[in-house]
Amino acid sequence: MNATDRTPADLLRSALAADPGRPLVTFYDDATGERVELSVATFANWVAKTANLLQDGLGVEPGDRVALLLPAHWQTAVWLLACSSAGVVADLGADPAAAEVVVSGPDSLEAARACSGERVAMALRPLGGRFPRTPEGFVDYAVEVPGQGDRFVPYAPVDPEEPALSVAGAEFSGAEITERARADAPALGLTGPGSRLLSGLPYDTWEGVSAGLYAPLATGGSVVLCRNLTLLGEEALAKRIESERVTTTAR
Known part of the structure; x- marks a missing residue:
């Protein structure tokens, strides 16, 4: 990663330039048996399409708030980076009534109806199904996003000092996200490129999103993001750690 990177979107661009083919996010759902692996290039493509959906399809503007009523999931990670790319605030678990856009998983659709702006539904099905x-x-994300452009350019430059993330009552600018993610890396056992962190933490605290996305991205590493990890026995977990070449864990 480059020292000049000031936002999570900058970190992703640097990762793409360095090694687009390496794994970035590997996702497991131990309630369904789903496994999805996304290279840097594939993840960046999803981010670009989602950012284009935000900017052109949903009409967001810098500073708008996007309420993300979503679990720790690879598609949630995509939304976090897409919001950073477009200069809008990703608000995890927010009150939908206070947001310009809400993005909801299948279990929170009723709560999401409190948003008077645009509403996006996520089925969270395997392979991004609708x-x-x-x-x-x-609108169904899986229907809308495939037709979006593969490259994203914001209409206005993103200010690293403006709010970019709200989680567990705390708000962070893009610059603070990158700085804190880098600072978290040593305690998480992330030593640089090749580090691979298995995280079973939810995305409802800074610690969860840092371990589950930002810190691996900031250090050139990758994340094995596990939903419903408590359903997995210790023997099966040990096998996963070995097969996925995990170097450190956060549970």
């Missing part, structure tokens, strides 16, 4: 029937009052 809802069998789009929930009323929402």
Whole structure:
């Protein structure tokens, strides 16, 4: 990563320039058996399409708030980086009524209806599958995002000092996210490129999003992001750690 990187979107661009083919996010859901692995290039493509959806499809402007009612999931990680790319605030677990846009998983659709702005529904199905029937009052992310552009350019430069993330009652600018992520790396056992962190932490605290995305990204590492990890026995977990070449864990 480059010392000049000031936002999470900068970190992703540097990762893409350095080694686009390496794994960045490997996701497991131990309730469904799902496994998805995204290289830096594939992840960046999802981010670009989602940022284009935000900017052109949903009409967000810098400083707008996007309420993310989503679990720790590879698609949540995409939204976090897309929000950073577009200069809007990713608000994890926020009150939808206070946001310009809400993005909801299947379990929080009723709460998401409090948003008077644009509403996006996420089925969170394997391979990014769509809802069998789009929930009323929402657009289906899996329907809308494939047609978006593969390159994203914000209409206005993103200010690293402006708010970029809100989680657990705390707000962080893009610059603070990158600085804190780098500072977290040693305690998480991330020593640089090749480090691979397995995280079972939810995305409802800074510690969860740092271990589950930002710190590995900031250090040139990768994350094995596990949802419902408590359903996995210790023997199966040890096998996963070995097979995924995990170098450090956060649980």
